[in-house]
Structure formats: structure tokens, C-alpha cells
Amino acid sequence: MDTRSEPTLDRLDAKAQHLLFTGARTANTFADTPVTDAELSDIWELAKWAPTSANSQPLRVLFVRPGPGRDRLVKHMNEGNRAKTASAPAVAVLAQDTEFHTHIPTVLPFRPELKDVFAGNDTMRTSTATFNATLQAGYFILAVRAHGLAAGPMSGFDAAGVDAEFFPDGRHRSILVVNIGHPGKDPWLGRLPRLPHDDVVQWI
Amino acid sequence: MDTRSEPTLDRLDAKAQHLLFTGARTANTFADTPVTDAELSDIWELAKWAPTSANSQPLRVLFVRPGPGRDRLVKHMNEGNRAKTASAPAVAVLAQDTEFHTHIPTVLPFRPELKDVFAGNDTMRTSTATFNATLQAGYFILAVRAHGLAAGPMSGFDAAGVDAEFFPDGRHRSILVVNIGHPGKDPWLGRLPRLPHDDVVQWI
Numbered sequence: 001m002d003t004r005s006e007p008t009l010d011r012l013d014a015k016a017q018h019l020l021f022t023g024a025r026t027a028n029t030f031a032d033t034p035v036t037d038a039e040l041s042d043i044w045e046l047a048k049w050a051p052t053s054a055n056s057q058p059l060r061v062l063f064v065r066p067g068p069g070r071d072r073l074v075k076h077m078n079e080g081n082r083a084k085t086a087s088a089p090a091v092a093v094l095a096q097d098t099e100f101h102t103h104i105p106t107v108l109p110f111r112p113e114l115k116d117v118f119a120g121n122d123t124m125r126t127s128t129a130t131f132n133a134t135l136q137a138g139y140f141i142l143a144v145r146a147h148g149l150a151a152g153p154m155s156g157f158d159a160a161g162v163d164a165e166f167f168p169d170g171r172h173r174s175i176l177v178v179n180i181g182h183p184g185k186d187p188w189l190g191r192l193p194r195l196p197h198d199d200v201v202q203w204i
Numbered sequence: 205m206d207t208r209s210e211p212t213l214d215r216l217d218a219k220a221q222h223l224l225f226t227g228a229r230t231a232n233t234f235a236d237t238p239v240t241d242a243e244l245s246d247i248w249e250l251a252k253w254a255p256t257s258a259n260s261q262p263l264r265v266l267f268v269r270p271g272p273g274r275d276r277l278v279k280h281m282n283e284g285n286r287a288k289t290a291s292a293p294a295v296a297v298l299a300q301d302t303e304f305h306t307h308i309p310t311v312l313p314f315r316p317e318l319k320d321v322f323a324g325n326d327t328m329r330t331s332t333a334t335f336n337a338t339l340q341a342g343y344f345i346l347a348v349r350a351h352g353l354a355a356g357p358m359s360g361f362d363a364a365g366v367d368a369e370f371f372p373d374g375r376h377r378s379i380l381v382v383n384i385g386h387p388g389k390d391p392w393l394g395r396l397p398r399l400p401h402d403d404v405v406q407w408i
Contacts, residue, residue, distance in 0.1 A: 012350035069408035138342025204273035
């Protein structure tokens, strides 16, 4: 029996809530401690299970290690993000696959014809790619934290420049860059305020 | 000391990984077991901590309980989703606040002038709202699971109809509807395949 196939519905304990949500923080500095390729692979192997519309899974991940690849990425980051990315032992460039629908017969075997529906409707295909890749970016950030690593997600970069640099065939569009590593010296800002509950939540 | 303020960086244990990712499934039927308002509030109180660009927090949550409100929602769901939503003991309509920037002086106190930058740039304001609310929708789904509840996220609904019904002033735009409850009879489909690792992950 594949033990992963049967859901259990306990509650997440306080320690795990702390790790992923209540105690987690965006890291702004990183220690020299390396992040292994196995850790990076495992992050994806966890994040991949969370749900997407029509099981579309449009997110793609480019893991960037220290060296020439990271140097190529750093130059496309906004100035205020360059030092962070330049010191991160690993960085993930998260992108949406604009041709994700070519995989539909594999990922949605009971409805393969949806591939052609997406192929014929650019607006629906693009909105599905953007929305679901972004959902998956949220899962990805929490999956980094689930591996005992600090995440530093950043929207401040030249997406067109990153795409030209790393995805020259035009199929992938970058949506977020995430520094990954062990926190360095003075890694966290003070906790910024969250909106009051009643400014966010309504009831009916 | 606020114990939430200091990150810990252990790894998420297998049981918690199972609850949120590896063993979790989208529920298609729900038991009659109620979901309390306290549980729903707690879901948001967990999800709210995960990060957004410039701490912008553009997601808004409308919790819909059984009764006339749920009936008003069901009619805007795609036909294939109506029975699910009609039987869910709670439903969350997730929306982006197109005027999220009015809160910037509160949520980003060291850079209050960003409020006016957003006010003067519709394209940036909208893309920030859409991207970050969608990230937060991903966090929200995992926060439902963290509370021992099954989530049923659905993109299949008439967003313009939902917005006219529940957000008539035009400020909020719905992005996702999430059924919430305890699984009912035959709640899960067979696990759908995830893309092979090498179709998603690249390295440099």
C-alpha cells in the first residue's frame, strides 16, 4: 500500500505551525552552509503534491547554484536584492510554463481533450498558467521552510531580463525568485504587522 | 517574549508532511459535521503569517456558512461544482483587494510612501494584488489542511457573478472558491499523476 494515498486529518502541531507559518521569517542574509542538490530536489518533491486546477501543474523551477549561473541571475535582480542573491547558497527561479497544456493527457488522463481546449484559447491558457503557477509558488515557499531552510522570496527583479537569460525559447516566464539557505548574521527584520482580522475576513 | 518571533529551523516531520502535502487530497464530498466559526477564524490566523511582497497582504476572505448565503454562492458555481459547494459545511470565497495599498502605511511603516507609488501606477498595483493574493490563496489551502480539515479549491465559477453578488462596490475581485469540511462518502478521486521531476526542475 502506498501510505501517501490515504489522507489523515489530524491538526498540525504548534511546532510545525511555528516552522511554516507563525515563527517563520523571510531571510535577508545567509550563512556559508551549503544547500545540497538533494535538499533542493526534495523541496520540489514535497511542493508538487499540493493542488492545481485540472492538475495543470504549470510551475517550473530553475535551481541556481553558486558560480557563473548565480552571477548571471544577480545582474537581473533589483539593486536592493543583489547582495542577498549573491550570498544565497541556492536560489530558485520560479516560472510558469506557457505550454503546460501539452502535458494534459499525462496529468489529466480522464480528460485529455482539455489539451486542445487550452490550445485554442490563449486567454484561458495564460490565466490558468499564471494563477496556478502562483499558487504553486506559495506552496514552494512553505516547502522550503518544511525542509528546515530559510526562504527569501523576491518580486524585485527584471523578469524580461531573467527570461531572456535563462529561458531564451520564450516558453517559460519567470514569476518569483526565492533565495534558499541557512540564515546568516542578523537575518530577520522585525516582524511586520499583519492586517487586523476584521479588515480581511467577512462572514455571511 | 513573543515566542512566535524567533524562527526555528527543524524539518517538518513525516506526519505533518503527510497532512499538508503528501497525503492530502482535494475533497469532493463532505460529511454533515459542522465547521465552527472559530475553526474558520483560526485558518486565517495561521495563513496570514506567510509572506507577501512589501507585506502587501491583498487577500480578502469571505466565509460562507450554510443557509441563504451559500445558496447565493452555489448559483454562480459551474454546474459540476454546485453539488460540492451546496454540501460543504463552510466555503471560503477568496478575493483580491484592488485597494490594498491604502493599508501600506500600516503594514509597511518604514516605507509609507509606497502607498502613493501604488496609487499612481494601476498596472503595478493590479499585478501586485493579483500575484500576492494568489500566493496567499496557496497558503490558505495549506492552512485549511493544517486545521485537520479537507479543502476543495475550485476555479470553476462565474467570477463576475460572484463579485456582483458579494462585492458590489467593485473593490474586491474573487480569485478562488474553497469548500471546507470533513470528508464525506467516497471523497477522493484516485491520486492524479504529478509531472516527472525532470519535466519541472532544471539546474544551473
